[in-house]
Amino acid sequence: SPDLQIVAIVRSEEEEARLNLDLCGAVLSLGKMTPLLSLKEDLGITCLVIPPNTLEESDLLTKAFSSVTCAVLLSAAHADFGEPRRESLMTGKVGGLKRGD
Numbered sequence: 001s002p003d004l005q006i007v008a009i010v011r012s013e014e015e016e017a018r019l020n021l022d023l024c025g026a027v028l029s030l031g032k033m034t035p036l037l038s039l040k041e042d043l044g045i046t047c048l049v050i051p052p053n054t055l056e057e058s059d060l061l062t063k064a065f066s067s068v069t070c071a072v073l074l075s076a077a078h079a080d081f082g083e084p085r086r087e088s089l090m091t092g093k094v095g096g097l098k099r100g101d
Contacts, residue, residue: 006045009064011052019047 010016024037039045050060065071
C-alpha cells in the first residue's frame with residue numbers, strides 16, 4: 001500500500017548495520033562488503049537510531065511513533081550476535097536466573 005510507512009527503530013549504529021545486513025544482504029568482494037539492497041529505496045524502510053538512556057530518547061521515540069496507526073515491537077534480543085557471557089555458560093545462569101526458574 002502506498003500509505004504504508006515502515007520505520008525501524010534501533011539503539012545503535014551497530015544494530016542498524018546488523019539490521020541492514022539481515023534484511024538487505026551483502027556481497028563481500030576484495031575485502032569490501034557491499035549491500036545488495038537499500039533499506040529505504042528498495043524495501044521502503046526508514047531506519048532511526050535512537051540511543052537508549054539519553055536525554056533525547058523520550059522525545060525522539062514520541063516523535064517516531066506520533067503518526068503511526070500500528071506498531072510492532074520486537075525484542076532487542078534478536079539483534080544481539082555477541083558471544084554469551086562466560087559466567088552464563090559456566091554456571092547455567094542467564095540474566096541472573098537459573099535455567100528452569
